[in-house]
Amino acid sequence: MFKLIDLPFDAAALEPHMSRDTLNTHHGKHHAGYIKKLNGFLAERTNAPSSLEEVVRLAKAENDKKLFNNAAQAWNHGFFWMSLTPQSQGEPQGELRAAIEKAFGDLANFSQEAKAKGEGHFASGWLWLVADKSGAVQLVDMHDADTPIVDDKLTPLSVCDLWEHAYYLDYKNERGKFLDAYLSTLINWRFAEAQYAAARKGEQGWSYPT
Template identity: 70%
Template sequence: MATTFKLPDLPFPSNALEPSISRTTMETHHGKHHAAYIKKTNEILAEKPNAPATLEEVVRLAKSEGDKKLFNNAAQAWNHAFFWNSLSPEAQSGPTGGLKAALERAFKSVDGFRDEFAAKGANHFASGWVWLVSDDSGVVKLVDLHDADTPITDASQKPLLVCDVWEHAYYLDYKNDRGAFLKVFLEKLANWRFAEAQYEAARSGGSDAYRFPS
């Protein structure tokens, strides 16, 4: 029996991020773009009866085998699900605890992190993602990856937080002003409690805190 995946529900109502992100954007982004990646992934997996049972392993296998079509769709399905969890309807004051300390070590301050994150996202050419990642020792850094690329194919990187910088993530609300979208993400939308849980999982050396729902 072929492996299949379902479109995960948003962790909040589609209008919960307004006015920062409109209901129309969320319904289009989740219900159209994300849903299409899930659908295409399942269509490809229908021809692969021995595919892994988890989306994480499907992504890693597609990468290792050079199956670009499967990788692009499966990785985008995973990245989007992680992005929804990186968003919070309630503004959070910022990181706390061990993650805050790690950001201060790497970027001098939390504001320094925000500045570098915003710059990396604004300067990223074309489509992709800006990720905050950690290694197993708790050292954090920023990576911007193109198209469907994802840190889960690199065993040395554990994803903590991500912002989608594909145009479909922001264009209906911000037009071509990606910088304004990144500013709102960092100041109002970033889910630091989720990032902190990811960080503690990375430091413990255990499995990732977030797994795509089966």
């Protein structure tokens, strides 16, 4: 059984970029709903793994779509909260910055490509910044509940939720404005740097608390 983790900041701390109303609904209703359904499906099983990462991978391997969708959404939202910060952190530093510059030329181009990919994504999903085993970083947009943790070649560094429930109360249909706020202000670069350091050491990085 998994719990709804607390937000790592006050629900009003991201205002005006993300409102208390959005976070109360997104965390308190949407994320909570995925956890509740996940626990319901797990209660029917005798082989439920103890970590959420393993539940996601098991559901994928068994092609159990209901379990996968709820387990992956539970994990993705936990990772999304960690990807946000109330204290704008400017720019990535160190090895992650070097990897972004190698892949995208410079930070401005990275933001431009991230916004274009996020805006261009059709319907619901997630915009991930990931690292592969070589340390190269890339942007990947995934549909619905899809998550890079089912691919052992990839480590997620940061994510932006592209589902309308993430931005509709604050930005209506203007997903691009929400992406601007994420890329310029909300993104937790210190967390992404820690994930990148873990990836370079072959470690798992952040895991959903049990």
